[in-house]
Amino acid sequence: MTTTTPELVLEARGLVKRYGHVVALDETDFEIRQGEVLAVIGDNGAGKSSLVQCLAGAVQPDEGELLIGGQQVTLKSPVEARHRGIETVFQSLAVSPALDIASNIFLGRELRMPGIAGTVFRRLDKKRMREESLAVMSQLGLQTLQNIGQSVESLSGGQRQGVAVARAAAFGSKVVILDEPTAALGVKESGRVVKLIQDIKARGIPVILISHNMPQIFEVADRIHIQRLGKRVALVDTADIDMADAVAVMVGAKTPAELGLAR
């Protein structure tokens, strides 16, 4: 039986990012394939955030190339990345607390009324935004949020996270990037985010998950990208490594070669 490798969705080759004398990314490679949840792990300062920021268009690499679906691209801003289907939930949760859930989900992409009301008077189609938000939220299993007109500041941390992830899931047509989505959350709320990740995957959208939470990674990720000193030192199927060895490679206590891992 032949097994075909799923298509590459997003790829980086030889990315370099320097901040003065600090080399945050030192010729790192990256790939995510169709249908997978890919975890990115690494010690503090390994370059995880720098990598995500390059993939999300938030910073420009000094060297190297980015490819979407095999085509070389330059992402000049997160807006451009979004237009290309890459949706990111950054570490600093970018939701606007005073706005309601629907407005947050459509922030920067507001739907306008049809006809002159929308094109000339720029009137927002709040009804349609609420309906579509509700559809996305319930598709993602967030039925507990019955009132889509509720302001985000009245939500718990986990529910806010849910809104940010729902927004990413709603618009991330190619890939969703979650940078430490559960760092500030309790056990129950983290569980909900895990479920959201599984739901996004079930909708056929690959997910990049940057996390320090090893049990969560082993629960949800198909493959693990191990970042160390600005480089990808290993890219491994989760089934082929255990938590202790993943951590050992991450901190440099074991070499990937010792474990027979490919880069």
Ligand SMILES: Nc1ncnc2c1ncn2[C@@H]1O[C@H](COP(=O)(O)OP(=O)(O)OP(=O)(O)O)[C@@H](O)[C@H]1O
């Ligand atoms: N804007 C910046 N200006 C200067 N140095 C930076 C900047 N961003 C990152 N760095 C440096 O680049 C290196 C990699 O940082 P990065 O935040 O990418 O690592 P990380 O793996 O995400 O770390 P952490 O887990 O602590 O968030 C670090 O030494 C960091 O201090």
